[in-house]
Amino acid sequence: MTTEVVNQESAHNAHHALPIARLDNVRTYYPIRRGVFSRTAGYVRAVDGVTLNIYPGETLGLVGESGCGKSSIGRTLLRLEDVHEGRIWFEQEEITHFSERRMKPLRTQMQLIFQDPYASLNPRQRVGELLAEPLRAHRLSVNAEIAAEVDRLLELVGLPRSSKDRFPHEFSGGQRQRIGIARALSVQPKLIVCDEPVSALDVSIQAQILNLLQDLQKELGLTYLFIAHGLGAVKYISTRIAVMYLGQIVELGDKNRLFDSPRHPYTKLLLDANPVSHPRLRVREKVVLDGEAPNPASPPRGCRFHTRCPYAQAKCREQEPQLDGSIHAAACHYPLW
Amino acid sequence: MTAPLLEIDRLSIGFKTDNGQAVTVVEDLSLTAAEGETICIVGESGSGKSVASQSIMRLLGENAFIQQGEIRFKGDNLLNKSEKELRRIRGKDIAIIFQEPMAALNPVFTVGHQLREAIKLHSKRKGREAKEYAIDLLRRVGISRPESIMNGYPHTLSGGMKQRAVIAMAIASKPQLLIADEPTTALDVTVQAQILQLLKRLQEGSGTTIVLITHDLGVVAEMADKVVVMYAGQIVEQADAESLFDRPLHPYTQGLMHAMPSLQKAAGANDERLLSIPGTVPALNRLPQGCRFHTRCAYTQECCKQSTPPLAAAGENRLVRCWLAVPPTGIEQNATAGGNAI
Numbered sequence: 001m002t003t004e005v006v007n008q009e010s011a012h013n014a015h016h017a018l019p020i021a022r023l024d025n026v027r028t029y030y031p032i033r034r035g036v037f038s039r040t041a042g043y044v045r046a047v048d049g050v051t052l053n054i055y056p057g058e059t060l061g062l063v064g065e066s067g068c069g070k071s072s073i074g075r076t077l078l079r080l081e082d083v084h085e086g087r088i089w090f091e092q093e094e095i096t097h098f099s100e101r102r103m104k105p106l107r108t109q110m111q112l113i114f115q116d117p118y119a120s121l122n123p124r125q126r127v128g129e130l131l132a133e134p135l136r137a138h139r140l141s142v143n144a145e146i147a148a149e150v151d152r153l154l155e156l157v158g159l160p161r162s163s164k165d166r167f168p169h170e171f172s173g174g175q176r177q178r179i180g181i182a183r184a185l186s187v188q189p190k191l192i193v194c195d196e197p198v199s200a201l202d203v204s205i206q207a208q209i210l211n212l213l214q215d216l217q218k219e220l221g222l223t224y225l226f227i228a229h230g231l232g233a234v235k236y237i238s239t240r241i242a243v244m245y246l247g248q249i250v251e252l253g254d255k256n257r258l259f260d261s262p263r264h265p266y267t268k269l270l271l272d273a274n275p276v277s278h279p280r281l282r283v284r285e286k287v288v289l290d291g292e293a294p295n296p297a298s299p300p301r302g303c304r305f306h307t308r309c310p311y312a313q314a315k316c317r318e319q320e321p322q323l324d325g326s327i328h329a330a331a332c333h334y335p336l337w
Numbered sequence: 338m339t340a341p342l343l344e345i346d347r348l349s350i351g352f353k354t355d356n357g358q359a360v361t362v363v364e365d366l367s368l369t370a371a372e373g374e375t376i377c378i379v380g381e382s383g384s385g386k387s388v389a390s391q392s393i394m395r396l397l398g399e400n401a402f403i404q405q406g407e408i409r410f411k412g413d414n415l416l417n418k419s420e421k422e423l424r425r426i427r428g429k430d431i432a433i434i435f436q437e438p439m440a441a442l443n444p445v446f447t448v449g450h451q452l453r454e455a456i457k458l459h460s461k462r463k464g465r466e467a468k469e470y471a472i473d474l475l476r477r478v479g480i481s482r483p484e485s486i487m488n489g490y491p492h493t494l495s496g497g498m499k500q501r502a503v504i505a506m507a508i509a510s511k512p513q514l515l516i517a518d519e520p521t522t523a524l525d526v527t528v529q530a531q532i533l534q535l536l537k538r539l540q541e542g543s544g545t546t547i548v549l550i551t552h553d554l555g556v557v558a559e560m561a562d563k564v565v566v567m568y569a570g571q572i573v574e575q576a577d578a579e580s581l582f583d584r585p586l587h588p589y590t591q592g593l594m595h596a597m598p599s600l601q602k603a604a605g606a607n608d609e610r611l612l613s614i615p616g617t618v619p620a621l622n623r624l625p626q627g628c629r630f631h632t633r634c635a636y637t638q639e640c641c642k643q644s645t646p647p648l649a650a651a652g653e654n655r656l657v658r659c660w661l662a663v664p665p666t667g668i669e670q671n672a673t674a675g676g677n678a679i
């Protein structure tokens with residue numbers, strides 16, 4: 001652990017309890033296979049040296065461009081991907097190399113909600129059965145208790161009890177997302193990775209789901225890692241925000257401070273790219289972030305953002321900046337403040 | 338005064354369903370677009386935005402039929418044109434781009450080949466000249482290495498690059514009207530910002546009229562001169578962009594604005610709950626009686642449940658379909674649907 005990381009750690013401990021989950025310098029690489037013998041021709045460095053603490057009861061928002069590694073962080077944390085390097089902790093226990101058997105009891109404590117709940121729901125199962133299944137596998141055995149718990153879960157996510165007897169395709173996108181949430185809640189998790197849970201939904205329905213997630217958090221004391229494209233939704237629901245670029249965290253801080261006065265040039269450009277909320281706020285000749293992120297299989301030397309950064313200097317091309325130790329941390333040689 | 342470039346006049350479109358019945362998916366839609374204007378059509382999924390826009394190009398499938406109305410392009414009713422005449426207009430005077438760029442790209446031909454074909458179809462440019470024009474177009478849509486992109490196949494490009502290539506094809510014939518159906522919905526905010534800026538620049542250069550379809554009020558705020566808000570197949574509100582954002586009149590528009598989590602809301606405002614619109618958009622074959630929004634509206638009165646409000650004038654250049662804004666004669670009005678009502 002570098003000293004920076006330790007500093008960041010102690011800065012947080014002053015305010016928070018111990019983290020519920022922790023990534024320590026984690027790298028998740030996907031092999032690139034080529035040719036008839038599927039030789040490994042290199043690696044997509046999807047997560048490339050990420051250290052992140054998630055504290056109980058908070059919502060940590062994770063933002064960044066498509067392909068920067070957000071889902072990979074979520075899946076790595078849940079031990080759904082193998083790590084190349086680094087360590088993963090859940091509730092003071094290192095789980096990096098836990099066998100599937102040892103993971104099983106933990107699986108109920110960490111759940112995942114996807115963008116498209118439909119893909120994760122068996123279309124031939126009625127909703128009642130979809131919810132009963134994990135209950136039976138993990139918690140309850142008496143049928144009457146299971147039935148009562150299914151009713152309670154439906155009520156919790158705002159669906160009528162009659163939903164039990166219907167199939168997933170009979171529901172709208174927003175209702176299906178509610179089913180997905182009920183299913184995740186059925187095993188009484190402590191931590192939920194929400195991977196773009198509202199991206200596919202209509203605006204009016206997005207607000208319903210965001211409010212639901214927030215109510216559930218209060219009621220059940222849940223912790224969220226919330227991944228999303230829409231910065232508005234992330235700002236609304238998060239406590240802290242981590243900004244990711246090409247497999248690394250480049251800025252991390254309290255949501256209001258981060259949105260109001262970003263330190264990293266990338267964060268600033270990402271915020272500026274968000275559409276305005278009123279036509280009078282339009283900026284003529286707005287500075288837009290040019291081009292696209294480089295290939296994560298061969299990231300640029302030095303600061304990974306230097307190829308697109310308006311402030312890049314010689315040092316940026318040679319030396320990799322580290323997240324500094326402050327409570328509002330940025331990985332940049334020339335931060336905006 | 339010359340006729341506006343595009344006039345849609347009381348258009349209703351239906352689809353025949355499998356069981357032989359007909360459902361109306363766009364009802365009594367009217368709008369006009371002047372030269373150089375950007376009109377945004379905004380609404381939730383299934384509200385009829387794509388059907389309305391595709392009808393301009395007569396791109397609707399076999400089971401679609403026009404129930405009433407006209408679509409006039411430079412004064413000519415497109416609904417009376419033969420397929421042959423339409424082919425000449427499509428892609429030349431009017432171009433369309435879709436959310437999914439692969440809908441317009443053929444995976445087995447190079448980008449350059451497809452671009453040259455589009456150029457040859459509508460201009461006299463051939464051979465070398467067509468190639469040079471293609472390279473020029475790619476440069477104009479912000480592709481920095483056009484020569485190498487020309488030789489590449491669509492699948493080798495990122496989503497943003499593909500959409501740029503599609504825009505290059507669409508503007509090849511210098512269309513007077515560009516219809517863009519959610520052109521940035523599948524893209525990142527950063528790439529979205531690039532594409533929106535590109536569309537603005539192209540428009541400034543050429544005076545093209547843009548009909549931009551979106552479900553995102555942010556995109557509307559960035560782009561629109563005029564806005565049409567659709568709900569369940571009908572226009573519920575129409576206004577110039579600034580007036581709409583200053584003071585949305587329809588409870589549905591108000592609801593959409595409140596439901597949109599924004600970066601620019603005043604400090605602290607984000608800690609409050611988002612106001613959401615309860616319920617979901619009704620299915621078109623199970624529309625409620627009266628105002629189609631009354632099952633989700635916070636101001637529903639007796640008259641809303643009984644009769645459909647007309648799309649009526651509400652001040653200068655504004656239309657709204659709500660009994661509160663335009664009360665039926667003889668009924669007491671006891672609330673106003675002003676911007677401060679929610």
Ligand SMILES: Nc1ncnc2c1ncn2[C@@H]1O[C@H](COP(=O)(O)OP(=O)(O)OP(=O)(O)O)[C@@H](O)[C@H]1O
Binds near residue numbers: 065069070
């Ligand atoms: N199973 C996999 N095998 C190989 N490469 C992968 C795999 N999953 C993801 N990748 C690659 O890893 C990188 C990070 O992907 P990831 O899905 O984590 O990004 P993301 O930030 O979630 O993107 P998006 O916003 O598009 O969902 C991308 O370059 C992606 O193509």
Ligand SMILES: Nc1ncnc2c1ncn2[C@@H]1O[C@H](COP(=O)(O)OP(=O)(O)OP(=O)(O)O)[C@@H](O)[C@H]1O
Binds near residue numbers: 400
């Ligand atoms: N070919 C078709 N046959 C029958 N119904 C159709 C057809 N195409 C569209 N519809 C129906 O017409 C209605 C309007 O669809 P449309 O695609 O215009 O909605 P939209 O506003 O573009 O929605 P989205 O935001 O999801 O793109 C929907 O209820 C849809 O199911």
Ligand code: SF4
Binds near residue numbers: 310
């Ligand atoms: S380190 Fe340099 S290149 Fe990287 S973001 Fe900061 S100023 Fe830009």
Ligand SMILES: [Mg+2]
Binds near residue numbers: 070071072195
């Ligand atoms: Mg992802």
Ligand SMILES: [Mg+2]
Binds near residue numbers: 386387388518
């Ligand atoms: Mg559509």
